[in-house]
Amino acid sequence: MDSFGYLMQGFAVALTPYNLLWCFIGVFLGTVIGVLPGLGPAATIAMLLPLTFQMNPTSAVIMLAGIYYGSKYGGSTTSILLNVPGESASVVTCFDGYQMARQGRAGAALGIAAIASFVAGTVGVVGLMLVAPPLARFALSFSSPEYFALMALGLAMVVLLAGRSMIKALLSMLVGLWIAGMGTDLFSDASRFTFGHAELLDGVDFVIVAIGVFALGEVFGNLEKREGAQILPVPKGLRNLMPTWQDLKDCRFAFLNGSLVGFVIGVLPGAGSTIASFISYGIEKALSKHPEKFGTGVPEGVAAPEGANNAETGGAMVPLLTLGIPGSGTTAILLAAFILWGLRPGPLMIQDNPTLFWGLVASMYVGNVMLLILNLPLVPLFAQILRLPAYALFPFIFGISIVGVYSVSGSLFDTWMLTLFGLLGYAMRKLDYPAAPLILGLVLGDSMERALRQSLMMSQGDLSILVARPLSATMLFLAVLILLSPLVRKANALRVRALEEGS
Amino acid sequence: MKFRSSHVLILAAVAALGAGPAAAQFKPTKPVEFITHTGPGGGGDVIARAIAQIIDKNNLSPVRYQVANKTGGGGLTAMSYVVNEKKGDDHAIAVFTGNWTTNPLVRKEAKVTIKDMTPIVRLVLEPALIVVKADSKYKTLKEVVDAAKANPGQVKQSGGSLTSRDNVVRQLLMKNSGANWAFISFPGGGERIAALLGGHVDMMIIEPQEAGEHIKAGNMRVIAQVNDSRLPAFANVPTLKEAGFDVPNVPQVRGIVAPPGISPAVVSYYEDVFAKMVKTPEWQKYLADNYFQDGFMKSAELAKFFDEFIGTMRNILKDTGAKVVR
């Protein structure tokens, strides 16, 4: 039977009332989890696993998958409204999303996020359905040199996130790299920068840094002002409560960009939704007609990363379902769930369990539709949160930050780290150091160092391995191009000025 | 008054009567905290959940076993939690893996060791398989080692950290044969497998249940097993000794420990629960599905095992060049 036939069968499975119910429960839970910072889909799926033993595996995986991609929808909510990343991948959404909210366009931002997520989620499922096996083989050809090149490309994006001072952006990124290096070195078991604390052996959790630097930094900045009035204008009128047609038109490319970048990066085990959203944002900005507006609140700046982190879920399912290799932390738990249910994901899984695979794929379509229907009407509701005066909102943000951080590992040490990063975030604001490069350095630093060392181990010290293969060579070349682009622009500006003065 | 032997006998009898029923009478009254050092989906977590499920299904416990993930420090966070925060708690037990015995040997940040805990039972021994990509030019382990001898450092193995079992076995084989090949660490099992299947490394040492599906699909070929005797499912695959490498077996061990400061009655109680559990058909199926070997041992034996195992691993680790701190 061809794919289409299987898909129809899959819909037959997914659209039964029983499975529809579980799909709804999953996506609803996922959205809630996504909204709350710190609590992630991985932990939630783990908590719910015992309950799934009573269910049949197809319904169970429909629900758990719903939690996974549902959480990506929810993550953007607090990012946009409060500058609190609900999920690590939602950090990039904060850049423009929060700025849109500050301009009174919170509703539009939330709407764009939801729509981008829907488009990307759907593209992800289509990709999963159509190109899973060949894409999985492509993913296998990706090795450490390619990962290094990918990370280098990601880091080159710092140039695009720089703002006024390139030096400060670079310094910020270096601090991020330093924080990323904290912990046990994988290759030599040396403990780096742990200051003697066993809690730092695994490094600092990204969530703590992101919440501290972004959310708390913002709150402390706002606390300087005396008035307890509303911090953000509540969007008035439909124009600001929902994205306009113009917004949607502007985002056409961003939807596509986010979907593709997210999906492809999701397929690669070891590269996650955070890097996908950064690269997608970078590409969007680099190819935009008005790059200087990014960071001030442009809808594309929300659409691209939000799309990317949603499409990534579809992508991450590819290696899981076609090869039995988990592509991310959450898919690792799904893998464990499969095993606990007695299934064995692997190259033969699609053949041996067509009902499960196609039922899951079909349910992902359905789930994305459900999420769009769930989230769009909720947008005006969420926007009302902004009605709260500052003195009510800020305690809430502090509280949710503490709870979010604590829920990651149940350790009070982490809450102390949160206070430190909050202070750092405030200092960075006052001294005009951009926070985005720090996050970029933090996310990529570790992986990049690992990939470089692995590559050199494979080639026994021969650096040429990094450019020996077409993929890595191309990405490195692009990275260099991007890094040099500000110099090129400056050179051009100087040339133009010289011409003008000369004539 | 003078103590006469009859007095002593009476006192002893009274003591026995008094202590006897009370000693046998521990029963948990609230959910048991079942601690594991891995995150959800990790090795310890999966086995803990499987155990909890089996105990629940067979009504072996009046209360629930609630899995608690205490991740961090390669197990150190969970170990510290068990010894410090759960001291004397009758309603807390933990799944230990080989890591709990070896990690403190090389980490000076470790403040507790497994000897600080109360051993309950050992449950399984996990063998390993040495695999290559299915279309690899290497058909036997000897061929791999010979290639490594001819080209030092060019043959590549993907694996975990330096103190992981993969590297320990590698070090033992290298020392035994005089060959030398590269070890490339990847943080996750998925990445290690991807590196092998993508042809970027030549071999890896992998747990059988992780490899099962890939072998069945014909993507991986098993060239040796790290085991004392052949697994029934891999009856055609030679063990290390049979393949010509006389090295000690390095099993992955898993079992149950409890916090310090609990009474012998509590230890007995948990020993009994697990003794009953390993007899259930579900457990037998779990062992078979995961290619585990039954390594059931009760508390006293387990304590001795820990001493031996730690001693052996300390020597092996020293040989590999790792910095042993205790």
Next chain:
Amino acid sequence: MNLLRSGEVMSGAVLAALGIYVILEARQWEYLGADGPGPGFFPLWYGIALVVLSAALIVMHLRDAAPAPAAPAERGGQGRALAAWMGLVACVALLKPLGFLIAFGLFSLFLVRVLYRQPLGRALAVAVGGTLGFYLLFDVALNVSLPRGILGF
């Protein structure tokens, strides 16, 4: 002296110091091992980059003929923000003995009453309402454990 008050100089100095610290630590670890770069490789390089760039920052700032006028800072403003931060630190410190609910309640009270100068009634309403809300949402509905103090909640 104006120099010390300048943000660029201060932060540049701090970052340079961090860079030096990183370099010193990196020297303890292997730079280039048998198999490839060791744990000291990366840190050494970004430590150097930190020092070089922060020096450049300071130099460029000193060279600038007219430094950009600092935004008119509400002098009280920084103090308020830092007071809030200290409140947060106190809250975290109290998490262990008093548990989240009480610590958070007190912190909210502090924020609303002291920092925002709202009337006591309103402050209490926010503190109690917020704490209750967190309890219901997290402890009850989501079964996420909040830090507990000696009082058991």
